[in-house]
Amino acid sequence: MSATIIDGRAAAERLRHRVAGRTAELRANGLVPGLAVVLVGEDPASKIYVASKTKQAEEAGIRHFDHRLAATATTAELLQLVRELNANPDVHGILVQLPLPNGVDSAAVLAAIDPAKDVDGFHAVNAGKLALGEEATVPCTPLGCLILIREVLPDMRGKRAVVIGRSNIVGKPMAQLLLQNDCTVTIAHSRTRDLPALCAEAEILVAAIGRPKAIQGEWVRPGAVVVDVGINRIDDGSGKSKVVGDVDFASAVTRAGAITPVPGGVGPMTIACLLMNTVNAAIRSRLGASVELLRP
Amino acid sequence: MSATIIDGRAAAERLRHRVAGRTAELRANGLVPGLAVVLVGEDPASKIYVASKTKQAEEAGIRHFDHRLAATATTAELLQLVRELNANPDVHGILVQLPLPNGVDSAAVLAAIDPAKDVDGFHAVNAGKLALGEEATVPCTPLGCLILIREVLPDMRGKRAVVIGRSNIVGKPMAQLLLQNDCTVTIAHSRTRDLPALCAEAEILVAAIGRPKAIQGEWVRPGAVVVDVGINRIDDGSGKSKVVGDVDFASAVTRAGAITPVPGGVGPMTIACLLMNTVNAAIRSRLGASVELLRP
Numbered sequence: 289m290s291a292t293i294i295d296g297r298a299a300a301e302r303l304r305h306r307v308a309g310r311t312a313e314l315r316a317n318g319l320v321p322g323l324a325v326v327l328v329g330e331d332p333a334s335k336i337y338v339a340s341k342t343k344q345a346e347e348a349g350i351r352h353f354d355h356r357l358a359a360t361a362t363t364a365e366l367l368q369l370v371r372e373l374n375a376n377p378d379v380h381g382i383l384v385q386l387p388l389p390n391g392v393d394s395a396a397v398l399a400a401i402d403p404a405k406d407v408d409g410f411h412a413v414n415a416g417k418l419a420l421g422e423e424a425t426v427p428c429t430p431l432g433c434l435i436l437i438r439e440v441l442p443d444m445r446g447k448r449a450v451v452i453g454r455s456n457i458v459g460k461p462m463a464q465l466l467l468q469n470d471c472t473v474t475i476a477h478s479r480t481r482d483l484p485a486l487c488a489e490a491e492i493l494v495a496a497i498g499r500p501k502a503i504q505g506e507w508v509r510p511g512a513v514v515v516d517v518g519i520n521r522i523d524d525g526s527g528k529s530k531v532v533g534d535v536d537f538a539s540a541v542t543r544a545g546a547i548t549p550v551p552g553g554v555g556p557m558t559i560a561c562l563l564m565n566t567v568n569a570a571i572r573s574r575l576g577a578s579v580e581l582l583r584p
Numbered sequence: 585m586s587a588t589i590i591d592g593r594a595a596a597e598r599l600r601h602r603v604a605g606r607t608a609e610l611r612a613n614g615l616v617p618g619l620a621v622v623l624v625g626e627d628p629a630s631k632i633y634v635a636s637k638t639k640q641a642e643e644a645g646i647r648h649f650d651h652r653l654a655a656t657a658t659t660a661e662l663l664q665l666v667r668e669l670n671a672n673p674d675v676h677g678i679l680v681q682l683p684l685p686n687g688v689d690s691a692a693v694l695a696a697i698d699p700a701k702d703v704d705g706f707h708a709v710n711a712g713k714l715a716l717g718e719e720a721t722v723p724c725t726p727l728g729c730l731i732l733i734r735e736v737l738p739d740m741r742g743k744r745a746v747v748i749g750r751s752n753i754v755g756k757p758m759a760q761l762l763l764q765n766d767c768t769v770t771i772a773h774s775r776t777r778d779l780p781a782l783c784a785e786a787e788i789l790v791a792a793i794g795r796p797k798a799i800q801g802e803w804v805r806p807g808a809v810v811v812d813v814g815i816n817r818i819d820d821g822s823g824k825s826k827v828v829g830d831v832d833f834a835s836a837v838t839r840a841g842a843i844t845p846v847p848g849g850v851g852p853m854t855i856a857c858l859l860m861n862t863v864n865a866a867i868r869s870r871l872g873a874s875v876e877l878l879r880p
Contacts, residue, residue, distance in 0.1 A: 416712025419760075420752050446775045454763060456716050464715075467750060467771055472782070474770040475763055479742045486768070 291514070291544040294436050300556035303435065304348055307563045310582055311349035314570060317579070321570035322351045323381040323407065323562075324373045328366070329359030329389045338385050341559055348563050353379060363393045367400050374402040380573050381407035381566035404572065407565040410457060418464050425565050426584075430462035432557025433494055433515045434469070435584050440546040441492070441513055445470040448489050452476045452503065452534075453496035458517055462494055483507070495534035505539020514540055514547040517554050587810070587840040590732050596852035599731065600644055603859045606878055607645035610866060613875070617866035618647045619677045619703070619858075620669045624662070624688070625655030630681045637679065637855055644859050649675060659689045663696050670698040676869050677703035677862035700868065703861040706753060714760050721861050722880075726758035728853025729790055729811045730765070731880050736842040737788070737809055741766040744785050748772045748799065748830075749792035754813055758790055779803070791830040801835020810836055810843040813850050 311321055323345050327338045345352045353376075355369060366388070373379045382405045388394045398406075403413035409427040417424035437444065449471035453459035459475060466473045476486055478497075487493055487507035495503045496517035508514060518534030533550030541547055548554055561584070568581045607617055619641050623634045641648045649672075651665060662684070669675045678701045684690045694702075699709035705723040713720035733740065745767035749755035755771060762769045772782055774793075783789055783803035791799045792813035804810060814830030829846030837843055844850055857880070864877045 412712030412716055412718065413708055414712065415715045416708030416710065419711045419715045419756055420708055422708065446777045448777075460715055460763075463771075467756075467773075470773075470775040472770065472772050472776040474768065475759075476768050477763075477766075479766040480768040481742045481744075 291541045292440060292546040293541075294439055294515075294546050294548045294553060296432075296436060296548055296553040296556045299436060299439060300432075300560040303557070303560040303564060304344065306582060307350075307560070307567050308348045310567050310579070313579060314567070315349060319570055319574055320351050320378070321349070321380050321567050322353060322378045323383060323566045324353040324355060324376075324379045326355045326357070326366070326369065326373075326382070326384045328357045328361050328385070328392070331387070334385045334387075341383065341562060344559050345563060345566070348567075350563060350566055351378070359389045361389070361392065363391075363396060366392060366397045370397060370400045374400075374405060377573075379405065380570035381405055381562075383407060383562065405569060407562060407569055408457075409461070409565065415456070415461070418461055421468060425569065426465065427457050427461045428558045428561035428565065429458050429496075429517060429554065430465055431561040431564075431584055432554055433462060433517065434465045435557060435561075436515060436548055436554065437492060437513055438584075444492065447471045447491040448474070449492040449494070450474045450476060450486055450490035451494045451496065452480075452483070452487075453494075453498075453517070455496065458496040459494075462496065466492065466494075497534050499534060500532045501534070501536040503535040503540070505536050505541070505543055508535075508540050508543040510543050511545035512543070514544040515554060516548050516550050518550060519555060587837045588736060588842040589837075590735055590811075590842055590844045590849060592728075592732060592844055592849040592852045595732055595735060596728075596856040599853070599856040599860060600640065602878060603646075603856070603863050604644045606863050606867075606875070609875060610863070611645060615866055615870055616647050616674070617645070617676050617863050618649060618674045619679060619862045620649040620651060620672075620675045622651045622653070622662070622665065622669075622678070622680045624653045624657050624681070625685045627683070630683075634681050637858060640855050641859060641862070644863075646859060646862055647674070655685045657685070657688065659687075659692060662688060662693045666693060666696045670696075670701060673869075675701065676866035677701055677858075679703060679858065701865060703858060703865055704753075705757070705861065711752070711757070714757055717764060721865065722761065723753050723757045724854045724857035724861065725754050725792075725813060725850065726761055727857040727860075727880055728850055729758055729813065730761045731853060731857075732811060732844055732850065733788060733809055734880075740788065743767045743787040744770070745788040745790070746770045746772060746782055746786035747790045747792065748776075748779070748783075749790075749794075749813070751792065754792040755790075758792065762788065762790075793830050795830060796828045797830070797832040799831040799836070801832050801837070801839055804831075804836050804839040806839050807841035808839070810840040811850060812844050812846050814846060815851060 403411045409425040449466040454477045484507040494515045500520035516533035516535040524530040705721040745762040750773045780803040790811045796816035812829035812831040820826040
């Protein structure tokens with residue numbers, strides 16, 4: 289018996305399609321959603337991410353404002369740019385690509401973003417609203433995971449969910465989302481004892497630890513929904529590199545009920561959710577908008 | 585074999601003593617910590633709570649500013665008062681006693697409080713900072729629970745903790761605090777299936793559901809630390825009322841390693857933590873203060 293493979297590429301395409309449809313409606317009403325993308329320095333991976341984000345924004349009808357700064361940019365310069373973008377009514381979302389160069393106070397830069405334009409959902413105000421169950425902008429990766437889980441498990445009430453990893457951008461907001469969906473949620477991490485036994489209880493298992501194939505297939509509860517957030521580049525044995533997740537897919541697929549692959553699972557959802565957050569920020573920016581928010 | 589009874593009254597007295605000591609130091613340096621206490625209407629329980637809070641503030645050397653409004657007070661009037669208190673440099677903490685009368689928009693009133701003066705820790709900014717692991721003002725009840733757990737379990741790393749209840753003011757911040765202390769944390773609630781089996785895993789069990797004696801002693805893992813947040817008034821069988829917790833104490837005390845009683849456990853800690861939060865708010869209000877924050 290083999291698990292259902294949850295197709296993140298297809299789900300992301302459907303979400304982008306919904307975003308594009310809503311953007312077209314907004315544009316017809318004179319509101320053009322705008323995303324500012326700030327890239328500092330020459331990090332090759334960051335450049336690739338930013339190129340994908342701007343391309344997908346464009347395809348969805350979102351206007352993008354590109355800001356490229358040299359690696360020598362200072363915290364003060366970035367704060368000044370953020371202030372300008374906060375004040376610009378054409379900009380509804382501000383994305384500062386991480387990591388910022390050493391020497392830049394990343395926390396100060398992120399905290400300076402207007403929470404209403406914080407489409408990454410990293411600001412304390414958004415983390416707080418999520419924790420309190422208020423309308424919040426939710427970080428893109430856990431939001432994408434939630435959508436993928438829903439594909440195979442529309443009703444999560446009472447399910448035992450285990451989130452492995454407690455980062456601010458994946459693990460902790462993921463736990464909040466699962467709790468809002470009435471799961472009984474456990475957060476595990478590097479200090480957790482007997483992780484295999486804990487995994488064995490999980491009807492929903494989200495792995496977000498950043499260690500290749502750390503979660504063994506034998507740990508997976510039969511029939512569980514397994515969501516693999518890991519994107520780890522490893523040597524494939526012949527000197528070439530390949531990308532694998534945090535879960536040992538080959539063994540897990542034989543026990544899980546459904547599983548996200550790597551690549552092609554959570555990864556593609558992240559940018560699609562960024563676009564959704566941007567369109568929702570644009571809608572919220574216009575008081576009395578007659579258009580409903582997009583829902584995950 | 586019977587559990588250690590965790591003495592919340594004694595722990596609260598020790599904390600109040602620390603607060604009073606710090607207040608004396610601050611006063612000697614010209615900083616008088618100030619707490620504004622806002623009571624609306626004539627709710628008898630609220631009056632009793634407010635009287636305790638002001639009395640204990642006074643004893644700890646904290647100046648209190650009492651604001652009594654009629655039950656007919658409007659949202660606009662309360663917002664105006666909050667704005668004045670936000671602007672008053674002698675007020676370091678603002679406490680709006682809940683519940684507010686029907687018809688008042690409680691969420692709007694609480695959201696209007698300057699997060700720096702939000703000594704209840706209810707504001708989204710404080711909930712967010714707590715979630716992100718930043719310096720935050722933490723709600724008083726879970727903070728008190730943490731202090732009581734530490735009395736018997738100074739090192740919580742890797743412990744299985746189960747929090748029953750997911751309220752914004754107890755369950756969710758409690759889970760965050762236990763996670764910060766490196767516990768493996770599960771949040772259970774009304775949708776949780778097989779609560780007894782979950783309790784059986786808990787080395788730390790926090791009950792915050794508001795149902796008298798709902799947690800049976802037989803569910804408790806032998807040796808566990810049990811923290812009972814419940815304060816439920818019931819008929820004692822002879823027509824008089826008495827206060828009991830969410831845990832069936834008589835049966836739980838025979839299995840737990842340590843347990844908080846009701847009354848005399850978590851209850852007394854709550855106001856002591858409010859005083860601690862107020863003094864810390866006063867310290868933070870003065871940039872460059874040479875005095876360290878009080879730590880739980």
